[in-house]
Amino acid sequence: MADHVLVTGGAGYIGAHACKVLRNAGFVPVAFDNLATGWRGAVKFGPFVQGDLMDRAAIDAALSQYRPVAVMHFAALSLVGVSMQDPGLYWRVNVNGALNLLEATVAAGVKNFVFSSTCATYGDQDGVLLDEDTPQRPINAYGASKLAIEEMLRNFGAAYGLNHVIFRYFNVAGADPDGEVGEQHTPETHLIPLMLDAIEGKRAALTVFGTDYPTPDGTCIRDYVHVMDLAEAHVLGLRRLLDGQGDGVFCLGTGSGFSVREVIEASRAVTNREVPIVLGDRRAGDAVALVSGSARAMRDLGWEPKRSTLPQMIRDAWAWSQKPGFEG
Incomplete structure (x- = not known):
């Protein structure tokens, strides 16, 4: 029987492509999404749970029903401009939502967590090739909220043995070449x-x-990275954890x-x-x-x-x- 993976934001642009790559790799992706910016029609590769990360009971129920081997976390508010105008919203939704998810993950006995972070955690470091050792100095609430989640993951790893992989990247582009899923935002900003x-x-x-x-x-x-390349990196990160190779932080770009x-x-x-x-x-x-x-x-x-x-x-x-x- 194939292993399940809970994919938060699985009805969104990157999450839907990750679900396709997970399915092709032999997993059963369970898309968990509140459809605030995602699309029900993008969920094509496994079960769908309509739920919000601010609702701990909904997360607990999904984890109990599907008993995944890992959580892959994409769901977040991600518009930099809005995060500068309304930072409280980004701290509340992104950080509190991730905290609910992490606590539920640990409580359910799930040991593997793949996190979609961002190069926005580096801030405005112009003209420098950003890598995993570049100092992180976010300049907006979006980047700061993602950095806070990275720190939470390290804390949960130390306290509870939660294995984790973190990915940082900039601009994602392209679509599934088979035409099953693609990019669709309201409003569009890319x-x-x-x-x-x-x-x-x-x-x-x-x-x-x-x-x-x-x-x-x-x-x-x-820098731009193809969405399918990005999704494949997340599955490689998942396999790293399942193979017991340890935590990791990885930048993704060209x-x-x-x-x-x-x-x-x-x-x-x-x-x-x-x-x-x-x-x-x-x-x-x-x-x-x-x-x-x-x-x-x-x-x-x-x-x-x-x-x-x-x-x-x-x-x-x-x-x-x-x-x-x-x-x-």
């Missing part, structure tokens, strides 16, 4: 789907925020970023369509270049970001954008 919406006329234009950065083309640079203009040019090559753009001012807090290294993940997990090229990520996102999308 560059590639916003760009594709502009191409398709779903929005008037793509706004390019700042063209005077000290980069080759004047636009800021970010080690080289792409500028906004490079993303736009790549989309022209993939779609053979022009991107209507509007030039805007820099946004407060936007760094010049944020790039994540992943040498440790490649060495210790055998991870390979093989789909994380701009053409592949845009091609898969473009194919998904032609589909009807999720409902409910």
Whole structure:
């Protein structure tokens, strides 16, 4: 009988792709989601539990019913701008929700926990290749809340023997090449789907925020990783724990970023369509270049970001954008 894995945020963008990769790896993913930003139609690869991490009884019931071998935690509020305007909301939901989940996990006797953290825990460390040893200095409540959860995991590991793997990454892009799941947010804030919406006329234009950065083309640079590569890393992290290889922290990226203009040019090559753009001012807090290294993940997990090229990520996102999308 296949082992179950409880996937919080399993109806969301990254969580749904992780559920697919878990299913393909022989696990039964149990998607636990309150559908605040997730989609019922994205749950295709295992059971669904509609529940909220602020509701301890709901977590306890799911763990009791499915008795998973591990918890994979994606669920979180993740809009940086909102976290700066309403930090209390992010501390309350992200940190208290994670605390409920961790306490329930330990109480249920589950010993393995895979956490989806963020490179936002590093703060504004411009132009530095971020890795696992880079000092963490978050500058917004989103990054701070994720760092707090990392610390909680270390505490729970020391106190209760909770084995854990932590992943930090920046921008996730692309979609399942099979077209079963993809990226769908309300509101949409990510560059590639916003760009594709502009191409398709779903929005008037793509706004390019700042063209005077000290980069080759004047636009800021970010690292991107394909969502399927990211999901596969989480499953490799899970196998590490199940094999008894110990805790770990891993950054996931390509080690080289792409500028906004490079993303736009790549989309022209993939779609053979022009991107209507509007030039805007820099946004407060936007760094010049944020790039994540992943040498440790490649060495210790055998991870390979093989789909994380701009053409592949845009091609898969473009194919998904032609589909009807999720409902409910």
